[in-house]
Amino acid sequence: xxxxxxxxxxxxxxxxxxxxxxxxxxxxxxxxxxxxxxxxxxxxxxxxxxxxxxxxxxxxxxxxxxxxxxxxxxxxxxxxxxxxxxxxxxxxxxxxxxxxxxxxxxxxxxxxxxxx
Amino acid sequence: xxxxxxxxxxxxxxxxxxxxxxxxxxxxxxxxxxxxxxxxxxxxxxxxxxxxxxxxxxxxxxxxxxxxxxxxxxxxxxxxxxxxxxxxxxxxxxxxxxxxxxxxxxxxxxxxxxxxxxxxxxxxxxxxxxxxxxxxxxxxxxxxxxxxxxxxxxxxxxxxxxxxxxxxxxxxxxxxxxxxxxxxxxxxx
Numbered sequence: 001x002x003x004x005x006x007x008x009x010x011x012x013x014x015x016x017x018x019x020x021x022x023x024x025x026x027x028x029x030x031x032x033x034x035x036x037x038x039x040x041x042x043x044x045x046x047x048x049x050x051x052x053x054x055x056x057x058x059x060x061x062x063x064x065x066x067x068x069x070x071x072x073x074x075x076x077x078x079x080x081x082x083x084x085x086x087x088x089x090x091x092x093x094x095x096x097x098x099x100x101x102x103x104x105x106x107x108x109x110x111x112x113x114x115x116x
Numbered sequence: 117x118x119x120x121x122x123x124x125x126x127x128x129x130x131x132x133x134x135x136x137x138x139x140x141x142x143x144x145x146x147x148x149x150x151x152x153x154x155x156x157x158x159x160x161x162x163x164x165x166x167x168x169x170x171x172x173x174x175x176x177x178x179x180x181x182x183x184x185x186x187x188x189x190x191x192x193x194x195x196x197x198x199x200x201x202x203x204x205x206x207x208x209x210x211x212x213x214x215x216x217x218x219x220x221x222x223x224x225x226x227x228x229x230x231x232x233x234x235x236x237x238x239x240x241x242x243x244x245x246x247x248x249x250x251x252x253x254x255x256x257x258x259x260x261x262x263x264x265x266x267x268x269x270x271x272x273x274x275x276x277x278x279x280x281x282x283x284x285x286x287x288x289x290x291x292x293x294x295x296x297x298x299x300x301x302x303x304x305x
Contacts, residue, residue, distance in 0.1 A: 003293060003303040007261040010242035016157035016171055024149050024178045025142070033183060034176045 130191030138185050145185070149178050152195070155263070156202050162258045163206040165247040173209065177202050199263065200273045203255050207274075210251045238301070245295050246288075252276070253284040260285060 128136075128147075136144035156177050160170035180201055181188075188194045246257055252274065259270045271281045293303050 003289065003296070004261070006238065006303075007242055007246070007257070007292075008264065010239040011162050011246065011258055011261040012158070013154040013262060014158040014161050015154045016174060017167065020153055020157065020171060020174070021146065021149050024153075024175050025146055027175060027179055028142070028145075028182050032179060034179045 130194075134185075134188060134191050134194055138188070145182060148181075148194070152198055153178075155195075156198055158262055159199065159202045159258055160206055162243060162246065162262060163251075163254055164209070165243065169209070173202070173205055177205060196273065199259065200275075203259065203274050207251045207255055241296075241299065241301075242292075245292055248295075249288050249291070253288045256281055256284040257288045 133144050133147055137148055157170055157174040160173045164170050188197055246254060255274055256270055259265050267281050268278055271278045
């Protein structure tokens with residue numbers, strides 16, 4: 001026997017358990033209904049893709065916003081650091097100039113008071 | 117207005133039976149259920165591999181048929197409708213639950229020995245291997261071998277291009293041959 005014949009035998013029609021027929025008729029008599037593809041409507045099928053798209057859009061917008069904020073903070077920090085370094089450089093230069101001026105004044109005073 | 121109950125002694129054409137059911141004869145509808153229950157339940161059982169789930173799904177199919185009886189045009193269309201709705205519901209059920217086939221203990225069944233048929237263990241193995249196929253391929257194989265349909269009929273029922281059905285069937289048969297060979301059952305292509 002070949003595989004096709006074996007499959008025909010293995011997958012032959014199968015009777016449902018006893019009472020099946022009565023259960024169907026009882027459900028019909030009781031007014032039971034089932035939802036079909038047409039009555040299920042479109043929402044259950046589109047809800048997940050719509051939700052995923054909204055999450056991507058809002059998630060992407062939030063991420064870009066956070067990135068921009070981060071870049072602005074970094075730029076501000078760099079500017080403040082540069083300003084601090086300029087002030088420090090000016091302080092150092094000012095101290096050097098003061099020291100040099102003091103030295104010059106001392107030398108000049110010495111020259112005037114020294115005997116010839 | 118309900119018509120008379122079809123007598124078992126008097127053969128009633130299937131189209132007449134359908135017409136009677138459409139005019140409200142619950143007895144005619146009962147005959148339709150009895151005639152097609154093995155087809156619907158068999159498709160669901162071979163696909164879902166669970167007797168309880170297959171029974172529930174088959175009941176739902178007949179309830180849906182009762183609700184949509186007026187749209188069925190002929191006895192031939194009735195069979196097509198039942199096969200199509202059963203196939204769709206089986207595939208939807210598996211996809212929606214993403215379930216892998218796991219038989220509950222009370223649902224697993226010993227292969228029953230039937231003197232008219234061959235090896236019940238091989239039948240069980242084949243059913244199990246078919247149950248491992250992907251949903252679309254599984255339904256193609258089940259329709260092909262349970263209902264003995266040609267590929268164009270299967271394509272119409274499962275709403276797939278003919279070439280896709282051919283491809284599913286060829287790949288499924290190759291996979292089944294490979295898995296059977298691993299278990300010592302060798303079949304020629």
